[in-house]
Amino acid sequence: MTEQTPFANERDQSLGVELRAALDTADTDVFIGRLKTAVADAGVETSWDVLAAWAPRGLVAAFAAAVLIWLIGPSSAPPAPAALMASAPIQIEVAPTLPEAVVITVAVMEGR
Amino acid sequence: MPSVVRTGVERVRTPQRSPQDERTSQVEDSELARLAAKGDGDAFGILVERYGASARRVARAILGMDEDADDAVQDGFISAWRGIARYDPTRPFRPWLTRIVANSALDLGRKRKVRHTVAIPEHAASGTIRPDRATDHSLFRERLRVALEELPERQRIAVTLFDAEGYSHAEVAEVLKVPEGTVRSYVFHARRALRRALGAFKEDAP
Numbered sequence: 001m002t003e004q005t006p007f008a009n010e011r012d013q014s015l016g017v018e019l020r021a022a023l024d025t026a027d028t029d030v031f032i033g034r035l036k037t038a039v040a041d042a043g044v045e046t047s048w049d050v051l052a053a054w055a056p057r058g059l060v061a062a063f064a065a066a067v068l069i070w071l072i073g074p075s076s077a078p079p080a081p082a083a084l085m086a087s088a089p090i091q092i093e094v095a096p097t098l099p100e101a102v103v104i105t106v107a108v109m110e111g112r
Numbered sequence: 113m114p115s116v117v118r119t120g121v122e123r124v125r126t127p128q129r130s131p132q133d134e135r136t137s138q139v140e141d142s143e144l145a146r147l148a149a150k151g152d153g154d155a156f157g158i159l160v161e162r163y164g165a166s167a168r169r170v171a172r173a174i175l176g177m178d179e180d181a182d183d184a185v186q187d188g189f190i191s192a193w194r195g196i197a198r199y200d201p202t203r204p205f206r207p208w209l210t211r212i213v214a215n216s217a218l219d220l221g222r223k224r225k226v227r228h229t230v231a232i233p234e235h236a237a238s239g240t241i242r243p244d245r246a247t248d249h250s251l252f253r254e255r256l257r258v259a260l261e262e263l264p265e266r267q268r269i270a271v272t273l274f275d276a277e278g279y280s281h282a283e284v285a286e287v288l289k290v291p292e293g294t295v296r297s298y299v300f301h302a303r304r305a306l307r308r309a310l311g312a313f314k315e316d317a318p
Contacts, residue, residue, distance in 0.1 A: 019276035
């Protein structure tokens with residue numbers, strides 16, 4: 001190992017060799033073979049796999065939403081036609097010309 | 113779920129050369145990663161061969177010399193394989209892969225709270241006994257492993273990546289997600305601590 005400063009760019013070659021030797025074992029080839037097998041067995045996830053993984057949760061969420069809508073649905077459903085009629089403004093019929101004064105007077109006197 | 117698919121890697125191999133290293137050494141990591149992203153398991157297999165041993169050393173630097181390190185490497189490579197589509201081919205592949213493996217090792221270490229310790233043989237700790245050269249060397253490596261384990265986690269990773277695995281400061285910085293200056297500091301302090309711990313063997317180290 002050589003004395004160096006934090007600003008040095010050189011590798012400590014002897015330390016590197018010793019570190020590699022200290023961290024390696026004789027079974028590296030066996031390990032690599034095992035690793036390749038594990039990776040091959042794991043397979044790669046496609047977008048369909050991702051969707052399939054989410055599908056059960058998605059279905060549960062959709063079912064829950066449907067139940068919720070069904071439960072709160074009546075209160076927010078559109079009003080029945082009768083209710084619509086009741087709440088509609090009263091229609092006022094207006095004559096195209098003003099009636100004569102005598103007609104109005106007779107109507108008032110007769111209580112119409 | 114598709115398993116290994118043989119597609120493009122045959123195109124980049126040179127069949128007339130028999131040793132696989134020779135056949136595949138010319139293929140760039142980014143090209144292999146691109147093929148792997150299309151589902152080419154053989155291409156990713158070459159990357160496993162290329163970086164498996166290095167990743168194992170990094171994981172061992174983090175977790176110690178036990179099976180946890182191998183599990184972390186396996187988890188990391190499987191994550192990389194499944195997430196290969198997220199790799200940006202314009203950036204170096206090795207730091208991307210190493211970051212995944214290192215994170216896997218760090219996660220495993222946190223989960224299992226494993227802090228593997230290796231007992232230092234008494235005669236090694238004293239540094240006064242000088243057996244034959246081979247034994248001496250073996251003791252030196254044993255002490256080096258122990259000294260490495262006593263370093264702070266990030267210093268351990270930095271010195272292993274820089275001095276043992278040949279990463280540049282910038283690549284180590286990418287793996288650790290810290291500035292280059294911090295990496296330089298980690299490496300410097302790690303070396304100094306290792307030098308101090310291995311004082312008795314300093315002159316004899318090859």
